[in-house]
Amino acid sequence: MDATLAGRLAxxxxxxxxxxxxxLPLATSVDGLRFGFQAPLEPLALRVGGYVVLESTGAPRLGQVLSLAVEHADAGEVGLHGASTHMLIRLARGEGVVLDGPLEPFHDAIVRPAAPEEVRTWLHATAPRRAVLPAGQLTRADGLVHALDAGGFDRHTFLCGQSGSGKTYALGVLLERLLLATSLRIVVLDPNSDYVRLTEVRDDVAPELAARYREAAAGVVVHRAAASGTGRLRFRLGELDEQAQAAALRLDPIRDRDEYAELTALLADLRPETLAALHTADRPAAAALARRASNLGVDAWSVWARTDPGSTLDALEDPAVxxxxxxxGSLATREEQALTAGAVLERLWRLRARREPTLIVIDEAHNVCPAVPADPLTALATEHAIRIAAEGRKFGLYLLTATQRPQKVHPNVVSQCDxxxxxxxxxxxxxxxxxxxFSFIPAGLLDLAAGFTLGQALVGGKLSSHPALVKMGPRIAQEGGADVPSTWAGT
Incomplete structure (x- = not known):
């Protein structure tokens, strides 16, 4: 490049x-609710999900940026070394929503980033009068804790994130805050044993908070297969509904109509508490069904109560829990897990007339209520989840479903989440x-999820004053599960 050309380029x-x-950083709104804006690229102080102040005549407005992109604008012809040349310049354009201020149209309002104190003032003014859950810090307003509306959990909630995103950790944070701040009853279907240590406080928790949490967690009870006594995960055969009993034995009411009818009559007449009772019953049909259970290995499942008093379903009605x-995760087979999940959901639905507010947490929901159930037991659990998703709210049954793959969860469950x-x-x-x-969340904010760091989340719906980007706060209790250490990779 010769010196003349280099000089012209510079x-x-x-x-x-x-x-x-x-x-100029200017914004315009034709309805006072949403606005479009332009801003210089350097320095670009605005970010998607960030907060801005819109200053024009009258009171300033607080807004949130929902989209941001680079555009080119025609700057016309400019003189350069005695000649004219056409110039395109670059600038930022985007859209946002007004969070606070006069809901009136405005034109050419100055746009500037909101100071954390300005955001704090708005959050304080709009905070609900009921319990709030300090879930984490806003990533677009340094130093501000974002408190979720505890009452917002009276709508179904969907939590999703790929493996390694911090999903399990985040769900633990939510459960701990709910235990601390509310009296909401909670039932957790825990397929990976991630929440079995909810009563164990971490060593680094402040003493006052630790004491409060221990008191709040006094009513946390864990049922697992390897436990003994009342803490053992167990059911009695007679507690299951007819469909679950038949599904466990792989009996179809049409294809296996004779055996299905025999099972129904047998259970109605004998009311056996365990499958072992079928072996001693003085009826040919009972012996045939006992052999079927034995051949399938169903009678060897660890989930049966056998001689243990009570059952896990009894705990759903215990006011002390x-x-x-x-x-x-403590059950050895996928079939036992599906049977257990279905039995718990069915019993909760059966108890709906009590109208006791209960949060039903289904972790790894793509296994409990998948889009395409692979077997009769999973299909039953899915049916119960769908029923609760569609009609449970009026009875105080609220779902919180968590998964890595939202498309793998049954759409009739996902679509009911607000x-x-x-x-x-x-x-x-x-x-x-x-x-x-989730069309109620702006697409520009949803798209940010591809670049989230560990523990970062977008929260929206009734539980949040606005779609907010947060970094989840610290856990109080110990995590039950953990990743396998990578010591195999060497140093």
């Missing part, structure tokens, strides 16, 4: 930079699905 760049820096963690907690999600197909189902 002058062009200086001129373009000066023109780009002269772009504030939170029941059903450790599905709250979203979205963590890192790299799959473009999953993000597209989320945009379609």
């Amino acid at each position: 002058e062009y760049r200086v001129m373009r930079r000066d023109l780009e820096a002269s772009v 504030r939170c029941l963690v059903v450790d599905l 709250n979203l907690v979205l963590m890192r999600m790299n799959s473009s197909a999953d993000l597209a699905y989320a945009r379609d189902v």
